[in-house]
Amino acid sequence: MKYRQLTKEQFEGLHEEFARFLASQSINAKEWKELKEEKPQVAEDEMNVFSDVVWDDVLNKTEYLEHFSPKVVNLFKCDEKETHRIVINIDKDINLLEQEGFEWLMKNPNDDKIEFLTGTKKYDKERNIEVFDLIEKGSSISKGEIFEYFNRLTS
Structure with a gap:
C-alpha cells in the first residue's frame, strides 16, 4: 500500500465510487x-487498492498546503519537482488558530513581531x-490564497 487506507467515513462518502471500482x-x-x-x-486488499487510487487522484490535484499552530504558519506550494515553503513566526501574544489572531x-503582515x-x-x-x-x-x-498573499510580500 502506497499511502494509507481511507477511513470508514471516507469510504462511506465515496460509496458510489467504490461500488464502480468493485464493478470494474x-x-x-x-x-x-x-x-x-x-x-x-x-x-482488505481491494480496499487498499481503491484507497491508493483515491489518494493519488487527490494528491495529483494538490498544489497548496497549509499548517497552522498558535504561533507558526507553514505554507507550501507543491510544484512538480519541488516544494516552496513560507514559514511565518509570530512573537506576539496572539493565537493564530483563533479568528482574531489570524485576522x-x-x-499586519509588516509588523516587527513577524x-x-x-x-x-x-x-x-x-x-x-x-x-x-x-x-x-x-x-x-x-x-493557495494565503501562500500567494505572503509570497508577494516576501518576494
Missing part, C-alpha cells in the same frame, strides 16, 4: 459481501508521497 474488478454487491465474510484479506496576521522564512526543496522521494506525508503531519489542502 467484476465484483458485484453480493460477491463483495461474500468476499468480506469468506476472504477478509482479499477484501491580526492578515492585517518573522518570515522562505525556502525551496527538491523532492527526496516521489512528489505525492512527500505531499501525503505533509498531510499526515497535519497540513491541510488549500487553494
